[in-house]
Structures are given as structure tokens and as C-alpha cells.
Amino acid sequence: MDAKTIIDSISNEFSDSISNTLIESEIRVSAYVSSPDVVEVCRYLKESLGFDHLSCESVVDYIKRDEFEVVYHIASYDHPVVLTLKAILPRDNPVIDSIVDVYWNANWYERENYELYGVSYTNHPYLKVLVLPEEMLGEWPLRKDYEGFPQKTAKNLV
Amino acid sequence: MGEINQNITQKTNEKVEEEVNQEEIPGVITTTSNAISDFIKKTAAQDFINWGRKNSLWFMTQPMGCCGVEMIATGCAHYDTDRFGIIPRNSPRHADVMIISGYVTKKYLPALKNLWEQMASPKWILAMGDCSISGGPFYESYSTVQNIDEIFPIDVFIPGCPPRPEALLEGFIQLQKKIAAKKDKGTNY
Numbered sequence: 001m002d003a004k005t006i007i008d009s010i011s012n013e014f015s016d017s018i019s020n021t022l023i024e025s026e027i028r029v030s031a032y033v034s035s036p037d038v039v040e041v042c043r044y045l046k047e048s049l050g051f052d053h054l055s056c057e058s059v060v061d062y063i064k065r066d067e068f069e070v071v072y073h074i075a076s077y078d079h080p081v082v083l084t085l086k087a088i089l090p091r092d093n094p095v096i097d098s099i100v101d102v103y104w105n106a107n108w109y110e111r112e113n114y115e116l117y118g119v120s121y122t123n124h125p126y127l128k129v130l131v132l133p134e135e136m137l138g139e140w141p142l143r144k145d146y147e148g149f150p151q152k153t154a155k156n157l158v
Numbered sequence: 159m160g161e162i163n164q165n166i167t168q169k170t171n172e173k174v175e176e177e178v179n180q181e182e183i184p185g186v187i188t189t190t191s192n193a194i195s196d197f198i199k200k201t202a203a204q205d206f207i208n209w210g211r212k213n214s215l216w217f218m219t220q221p222m223g224c225c226g227v228e229m230i231a232t233g234c235a236h237y238d239t240d241r242f243g244i245i246p247r248n249s250p251r252h253a254d255v256m257i258i259s260g261y262v263t264k265k266y267l268p269a270l271k272n273l274w275e276q277m278a279s280p281k282w283i284l285a286m287g288d289c290s291i292s293g294g295p296f297y298e299s300y301s302t303v304q305n306i307d308e309i310f311p312i313d314v315f316i317p318g319c320p321p322r323p324e325a326l327l328e329g330f331i332q333l334q335k336k337i338a339a340k341k342d343k344g345t346n347y
């Protein structure tokens with residue numbers, strides 16, 4: 001399956017929710033998805049287009065646009081194309097459906113995104129902190145407007 | 159009977175513990191006061207005790223950051239720390255020295271305090287590497303604990319990122335000098 005077939009296929013299947021498709025090269029394609037449909041799109045990718053491997057799920061904080069982008073890198077063991085799927089969320093209420101039902105390994109990615117950015121995933125089986133200490137939950141340290149850093153200079157060096 | 163029952167009900171857990179501690183052993187006089195050791199501290203006997211202590215500084219193998227790798231290397235055969243009486247131990251119960259060998263995160267600090275509490279006195283702390291001294295390259299991270307010297311009584315700071323094994327050895331030797339001079343923080347002189 002080549003890049004163009006994949007893009008055409010998802011654009012036809014989800015003409016309402018898929019936008020800004022881009023074929024960067026033979027093996028890299030990207031698309032934006034509207035956030036309510038992300039589970040459906042992922043299920044279609046996995047079952048019909050052979051994208052059986054979620055390699056990464058991350059969040060980018062675009063503070064000037066007042067938006068989060070949830071980024072899914074989805075690849076396949078059968079064909080060489082890697083799809084970058086992005087969903088835009090509002091910064092004041094970032095809620096998106098969990099894709100653990102489709103890709104089980106999204107579990108820990110989503111927990112980490114939750115503790116560091118505060119993106120909350122509905123239908124996640126166990127949305128708790130992953131590596132942060134419990135008492136830091138709610139500070140969302142990787143957001144661009146996070147202020148809770150320790151001293152700016154090291155006391156012993158000045 | 160009535161009296162005994164009353165006594166039992168009045169005892170709190172604390173009192174029970176105290177009584178167990180003060181239980182009489184035949185031929186042995188037990189005390190809870192520090193008078194004897196306080197007296198010895200003022201005499202020349204303490205010099206002899208300190209000579210013994212400084213020549214058996216067993217440290218806890220508790221590598222925390224990348225400095226921990228240098229710490230392990232120091233404990234290996236090449237540097238032969240045994241000639242100074244410095245031996246790596248795996249249990250805090252056996253150790254005299256804790257080396258803070260790397261970044262202390264907010265999540266790790268409670269565990270580190272636990273380890274420190276578990277060590278038997280007299281005990282000393284070395285701060286190894288820039289991370290434990292001031293935060294090092296991670297000084298501005300959301301999860302780093304800075305100024306660890308406000309939390310632990312640190313005797314020797316060993317700067318470097320990471321300090322070479324020779325530097326760690328030098329730190330130990332400085333600690334030995336401090337103990338010999340009765341300037342260390344492990345004991346109240």
C-alpha cells in the first residue's frame with residue numbers, strides 16, 4: 001500500500017473529520033483529525049489499512065494559538081508508510097477519547113500525557129499518574145505557562 | 159488483682175516499650191543517659207575511637223544518577239579502596255557513609271530520607287557531583303530538589319560532572335581528616 005492510496009482511503013471514508021492531508025514523501029504522510037472521531041479513524045486504520053503499530057502518542061502545547069495538539073505516530077509492519085495523525089484540543093478544556101481500545105500500548109502514553117499536560121482521556125482504563133509524584137498532579141509541568149520551577153540559580157554556585 | 163488490672167489498662171504503648179528497654183539483665187547495668195559517651199568525647203579515648211571509625215568508612219552502594227556509575231567504578235578492584243578501609247555495602251544497616259550520587263528528584267527524596275534513617279550511627283554523607291550539590295544541569299527542572307545540604311548534614315562536597323573516581327577517593331580522605339580532627343557532622347562533639 002502506498003502513501004497516496006492511504007490518504008485517499010481515509011479522506012473518502014471520513015470526509016468530514018479528516019483535513020489538511022499531506023504526503024511528505026513515499027513513506028511519510030500526515031493528516032488532521034477532528035477530536036471526537038479519533039477512535040473511529042484509528043480503528044479504520046488498524047483494521048482496513050494495516051496500521052497495526054502505534055509508535056508514539058504525544059502532546060504539543062501551542063500557547064499562542066491557545067491549543068494543544070495530540071500527535072499520534074502510527075506505523076505498520078506490512079508497509080513502510082508512517083502516518084502522523086494530529087488532533088487539536090482547546091487549551092482550557094483538553095478532553096479526548098482514549099484509543100486504548102484500539103492500540104493497547106497507548107495506555108502509558110496517555111497516562112504520561114495526562115500527568116504532564118493535563119489532557120484528560122475519556123474511557124481510559126486507569127488514568128493515574130505514571131512517573132510524577134502524586135502530589136504534583138494538577139501542576140501540569142510541561143505546559144508552557146508552568147511556573148513552579150525551583151530557584152533560577154543554584155545557591156551554592158553564586 | 160484489681161491493682162494489676164488497673165496498671166495494665168493505664169499502660170500506653172509507649173510505657174510498655176520503655177519498660178522493656180529498662181528490663182534488668184543480671185550482672186549488667188543499663189542506662190538511657192548519654193553521660194558516659196559524653197564524658198568519653200572529652201577524653202583522649204575519643205581520638206582512638208575516631209581512628210577506628212575513620213579507617214572503616216563502609217559506604218552504601220546506592221547509585222542515583224550517572225555519578226553512580228563512577229561510584230561503582232570506585233568500588234571496583236582497580237582503585238582498591240580497601241586500603242583506606244572503604245568498602246561498598248549493599249545494605250544501609252551495614253553502611254557508615256551515604257553518597258548522594260546524582261540528581262535528587264521530588265519523588266526520590268522520601269526514599270533517600272528513609273535510607274538515611276535506616277543507617278546506624280555514626281554516619282556521614284558525601285555529596286557527589288554537581289547534581290547533588292546544586293541541581294547541576296537539571297537545576298531548573300520541575301522535579302529537581304535543590305540545596306540538598308539544607309536537608310542532610312553533608313560533610314564533604316565533591317564537585318564535578320561526574321567527579322572522577324580519584325576525586326571521590328579524595329573526598330573520602332577529606333572526610334577521614336575531618337573525623338580525625340573531630341570536625342565532622344556525624345557526631346556531636
Ligand code: SF4
Pocket residue numbers: 223224225226259260261286287288289290294295318319320321
Ligand atoms: S553531576 Fe553530572 S554526572 Fe553526576 S549525576 Fe549529575 S549530570 Fe550525572
